[in-house]
Amino acid sequence: MSGVNVSICRSSIEPFHKVNDLSSLALITEGGGQRGVFTAGVLDVFMENNFNPFSLLIGASAGSLNLASYICNQRQHAYRVITEVTTKKHFFNYYNIFSNKGAMNLDWLIEETKTNLKLDWDTGKKNMKYxxxxxxxxxxxxxxxxxxxxxxxxWEDSLKASCSIPLLNRHPVYFNQKYWVDGGLSAPIPVEEAYNRGFKNLVVIRTNPKGTYSSHQWLKVAKKCLSKTKIATLIDMLLIHERNYERNEKFINDPPGDAVIYEIHPSKKLNASLVGSDLLSLHSDYEHGRKLGKYFLQYYNHLK
Structure with missing residues (x-):
């Protein structure tokens, strides 16, 4: 028997699904680079309404950065990091993609969250007691x-490891005696982890429209031609991401019988890209997230 997937999207208004127990809610946030500005919009609305009933929060890549702002209860913090930090050449520069520096400067981004856009970890730690x-x-x-x-x-190393996009971030993050790269490779939407920890009511914030699949068969052909190069290693990573993304998507669309998934997702492809987005696109996607955050809260209040 399948569980329930409830789509929270302006173009898809589903009937209210009454559940008996809304306790032990988990929140899962997908990555997506600058597309995470959509998630920032949703979470800002949550904070404006003092809404954080979640016992477990799991984020991958940019999703983990959003959760850091959320648990520290800092409205517009994630939005400002995306629009004021990730748009700067000091953070991302295409011309450095094949240099020893790498195109992405995660160290600087994390430093900004400790100085100019400081995360309030005093509040965050208080909230993380529960x-x-x-x-x-x-x-x-x-x-x-x-x-x-x-x-x-x-927390600095944890967030850097979660966001270390291969190729763009020149070197993997090393700590705990291992090398780490972007969490989106192995668990793009870490909903199964929440379920396996015993959480049956799952709120998932997506940065892609429902039913998004990536299938690049040409990558398999390219890998055969480049079997002993660094590019082949990168192709391997992309194929791993695709496989895991498809698995996560299937779990969300057809959850186990005892699970209810509330999926907040864009109604269409977002204007923003992984990196290199303009401010107009970022603000538009942020406002889209805010609208769906408000819609979700209206929905949630009907369930209580």
């Missing part, structure tokens, strides 16, 4: 997801 916030990262040589508790150890 909630668990996990940042998903991928172990480079094991094709395995790891989930780092932001209340333990170095």
């Amino acid at each position: 909630k668990k916030v996990l940042a998903c990262a991928s172990c480079l040589y094991e094709d395995k997801a790891e989930f780092f508790d932001l209340s333990l150890g170095s």
